Amino acid sequence: MQMKSVVPVMTTETKTACSQCNLRELCLPFGLDPREVDQLDEVVGARRKIKRQQHLYRSGDGFEAIYAIRAGSFKTDVILEDGRDQVTGFQMTGEVLGLDGISTERHSCNAIALEDSEVCVIPFSRLEELSRQVESLQHQFHKIMSREIVRDHGVMMLLGSMRAEERLAAFLLNMSQRFTARGFSPSEFHLRMTRDEIGSYLGLKLETVSRAFSRFQEEGLVAVQQKHIRILDTPGLKRLLNHHAA
Amino acid sequence: MQMKSVVPVMTTETKTACSQCNLRELCLPFGLDPREVDQLDEVVGARRKIKRQQHLYRSGDGFEAIYAIRAGSFKTDVILEDGRDQVTGFQMTGEVLGLDGISTERHSCNAIALEDSEVCVIPFSRLEELSRQVESLQHQFHKIMSREIVRDHGVMMLLGSMRAEERLAAFLLNMSQRFTARGFSPSEFHLRMTRDEIGSYLGLKLETVSRAFSRFQEEGLVAVQQKHIRILDTPGLKRLLNHHAA
DNA sequence: GGAGCCCTTTGATCCACATCAATACCATTC
DNA sequence: GAATGGTATTGATGTGGATCAAAGGGCTCC
Numbered sequence: 001m002q003m004k005s006v007v008p009v010m011t012t013e014t015k016t017a018c019s020q021c022n023l024r025e026l027c028l029p030f031g032l033d034p035r036e037v038d039q040l041d042e043v044v045g046a047r048r049k050i051k052r053q054q055h056l057y058r059s060g061d062g063f064e065a066i067y068a069i070r071a072g073s074f075k076t077d078v079i080l081e082d083g084r085d086q087v088t089g090f091q092m093t094g095e096v097l098g099l100d101g102i103s104t105e106r107h108s109c110n111a112i113a114l115e116d117s118e119v120c121v122i123p124f125s126r127l128e129e130l131s132r133q134v135e136s137l138q139h140q141f142h143k144i145m146s147r148e149i150v151r152d153h154g155v156m157m158l159l160g161s162m163r164a165e166e167r168l169a170a171f172l173l174n175m176s177q178r179f180t181a182r183g184f185s186p187s188e189f190h191l192r193m194t195r196d197e198i199g200s201y202l203g204l205k206l207e208t209v210s211r212a213f214s215r216f217q218e219e220g221l222v223a224v225q226q227k228h229i230r231i232l233d234t235p236g237l238k239r240l241l242n243h244h245a246a
Numbered sequence: 247m248q249m250k251s252v253v254p255v256m257t258t259e260t261k262t263a264c265s266q267c268n269l270r271e272l273c274l275p276f277g278l279d280p281r282e283v284d285q286l287d288e289v290v291g292a293r294r295k296i297k298r299q300q301h302l303y304r305s306g307d308g309f310e311a312i313y314a315i316r317a318g319s320f321k322t323d324v325i326l327e328d329g330r331d332q333v334t335g336f337q338m339t340g341e342v343l344g345l346d347g348i349s350t351e352r353h354s355c356n357a358i359a360l361e362d363s364e365v366c367v368i369p370f371s372r373l374e375e376l377s378r379q380v381e382s383l384q385h386q387f388h389k390i391m392s393r394e395i396v397r398d399h400g401v402m403m404l405l406g407s408m409r410a411e412e413r414l415a416a417f418l419l420n421m422s423q424r425f426t427a428r429g430f431s432p433s434e435f436h437l438r439m440t441r442d443e444i445g446s447y448l449g450l451k452l453e454t455v456s457r458a459f460s461r462f463q464e465e466g467l468v469a470v471q472q473k474h475i476r477i478l479d480t481p482g483l484k485r486l487l488n489h490h491a492a
Numbered sequence: 493g494g495a496g497c498c499c500t501t502t503g504a505t506c507c508a509c510a511t512c513a514a515t516a517c518c519a520t521t522c
Numbered sequence: 523g524a525a526t527g528g529t530a531t532t533g534a535t536g537t538g539g540a541t542c543a544a545a546g547g548g549c550t551c552c
Contacts, residue, residue, distance in 0.1 A: 099395055145388075147349040153346065156398065157324050157332040409539090
């Protein structure tokens, strides 16, 4: 490969700039002042594009960086030797992937793109270094890790104590809330994952997920057309969660 | 209350000393050099005794400190408005409680002592401050948070994809491993929690837990006498987990 | 050391979700 | 625009664990 031109060109590999990113309120830069965001920019490495169905990392891979989702979405899953697998989460823009790798210096789950996506690579040792200097960054990073723990507890509650329709209602309300936080409609959105993936996440079989969708539709709670969801009765879905006759 | 004596007395409130603590290999001081452990000692506040069944903190309480368990054990749980609850974890000596509170500055679960216990109170802002100065402490703290996330993923796998006996086998093997790490017998131990609490953690009813114990006993895998457990066939339990006919 | 209560075990029955199965639908790709 | 293969829906049947019920055992607290 030869570079004939001496004129400076914009490489496709544009340097990431947190300061320019419209996701910064959701992501690592939250709470930093402009000068601090610039410092973070120094640490954030190249962006990386991941095609649909491709792995960002795999269980067992060495851990070197965490990843902020700039575009697209992902799922994480854990696979047992006997082939059973469990989706442990779905991640959207502004959310951080890879925190599982810190503990053993190896990733303990797989991260797979649900659509063509792009992430910012944040080398972890450099992040730790900077967060020793920048208190607000340190604090925001700790909050992000803690949020992940709280989220996981919510999923444990869901898997351990809820019935199928409650699980799906909780899932839809959660998706709605996250789309809203990103400036999209709270009531109408496109799911990036299959029924099978939703089922794995919710501890249900895909048929059960499908039936629950149909039931919601019959009851006028949502309008479902494949992966396109329109929530018609948010309070109704919430009622399903709280008024449990048990 | 009056202090008549002018002679220095050992208060019951002895200052915690990580450097003297035999749990330091499991806890926050892991990987620190002696001088750094001394610095950590400065940050760790008083110890606090919690009687059996009492709360260390409650969901909704303001977050100010994390807690390292010095003696005894705890459970954490989440409670829904309708009364349903889910045990999200059991914690033993050397483990850290309270990480859930960082994200919103309020605790999002309850921490309850399973027996008379004692914790070291670690004011969080001081911990963050010190971990900005001490790289090894920063790193160990991040590992502890990450480990919690990985553990939660394991529980999600268990709740989402395993059958009752597999869940109990996984639970027993996990307990065994943690007792071992604390210098106790891998094969004989005393459970601090009830069948109901185990059930809640594993997403099962107490009757199902009891029946699974009975079945393990019939099959010669364990000897169960109430809360006293003797594991007779560790490989057998492991086989139950991996060789799933599905 | 006895009373009371919580915890545990075990049995009988029920039901929510899994499993098995068939068909329909949609998005690619050639 | 037909072929292909993954995805979704819906129905029929099966089953693991929940629920209901009762009795026994072991702590805890007087």
